[in-house]
Amino acid sequence: MKKRLLVLGAGTAGTMIVNKLRHHLPAAQWSITVVDRDDVHPYQPGYLFVPFGLLAPEQINRSRHAFLADGVDFVIADVDRVDAPASTVTLTDGRVLEYDYLVIASGTTPRPDQTPGMLGDEWQRSIFDFFTFDGAVALSKALQSFTHGRFVVHITDMPIKCPVAPLEFTFLADAWLREQGLRDRVDLVYVTPLPGAFTKPISSERLGSMLDERKITVESDFLVEHIDTENKTLVSYDEREVPFDLLVTIPLNMGADFVARSGLGDELNYVPVDKHTLQSTTYPNLFAVGDASDIPASKAGSVAHFSVEIFVDNFLQLIAGKPMTRSFDGHANCFIETGNGKGLLIDFNYETEPLLGKFPLPVAGPFDLLKETRANHLGKLAFRWIYWNILLPGRPLPLPSHMSMVGKTQPNGATKTLATK
């Protein structure tokens, strides 16, 4: 009998996994099925550019099926629940899918319903998000009539998908307001539950001083309890208040509800896994890859990409009855758009915070780490083509899945010469 691999979610991680594994697993011995609720694959990093008219909405979405390899079965349906002890998945239309191995790759979703007042009368009137297609398009319209007042960018709680995106949005908003000649009439405020601009000290300091230079006020350690829609004010648990005329918020991010219904999630519906193998801590034939897992790494496409490469190698060893020998190090690599045609690049993992250096080749680059350059901006733009044409089809990209320490420096100039690989 054929073995069955079932993948829930045809986003970045799920699509890469089925495409890479279809290439390795003979069709006579393995069926591969992927389930998603629709056939729309968004290029999520593109949402950032839509509000400022830098990318047209029609440049974001493609169909999921166009990026799935031949021999992969694509089922469009909502998942009701996973019965992990029985190795079955029930869909909301009543169908039952049996599996030998299951990969949960259902990502994370902004949930404005989780903060009182967020999804009320002011939603998409003075309160917007940009992490969804509809939100980004609605915000682009609202910005066209925004002329003055308090422009507040806000993060509800960590972790969030693409943790640098709110900073990028703020830098782009600042550049856009200057271009429109409105910057002097606007108070730009960045509200975060973190103690500073970012979590890791060196990049937080660098990014924090970039906010200062742009005269952006930072309200830190602010955990929102509710939004007072009548007075258009964010209210925190310790009763601090931040009024706004236009609020761009990152709602609480949560994993899929079916994960909770199946008893497989933590308090935010993320699946607990071993952070080096992505294997469920409870069920050895269950993995969670990409944003759906609880690993302490960025919820980002680059993490999905690097971890998929480790997962695929390990999976092939596992089904051959061998021990899994590869270990994911939490490698993340993010371009940070900073406005005016420039960008920053950061490269880090579980153990090492973002440092100065070059990427992908130590010393040679061409990209500078933690420095604003035009090349980093162009790299970010080029990545959209790479995503559709190289990454999703599962073609090899000449980037190491493990982070390298070669040529990286602390700001005080001490060079680390130790290579991690």
Next chain:
Amino acid sequence: MPVTTLSGHQIHVNDEGFLTDPSEWDEELGTALAAQIGITMTDEHWKVVRYLRADFATQGETATLRRVSTNGGVPVKQLFAMFPQKPAKKMAYIAGLPKPQGCV
């Protein structure tokens, strides 16, 4: 790693004063650590700190405010009242656990 002595306990701490070895902790030390940051421990404080210790023992990570609220049964609002301004950091400090990851 600096070694310091607090209320008769010799402990290893990092540059922010967080214990680097959770096994060096006991409740007497917890009381002393709380006093260092101006907090007097009550039954409610102990409920939170004991939850953090128990959760860390099984999870290997310091619980977030949301986790303490959802699974530990103490509302976030109350955590802010008991451990003012930076509850996640203060709770971990008193419980002798690593500062919670910012989850980059």
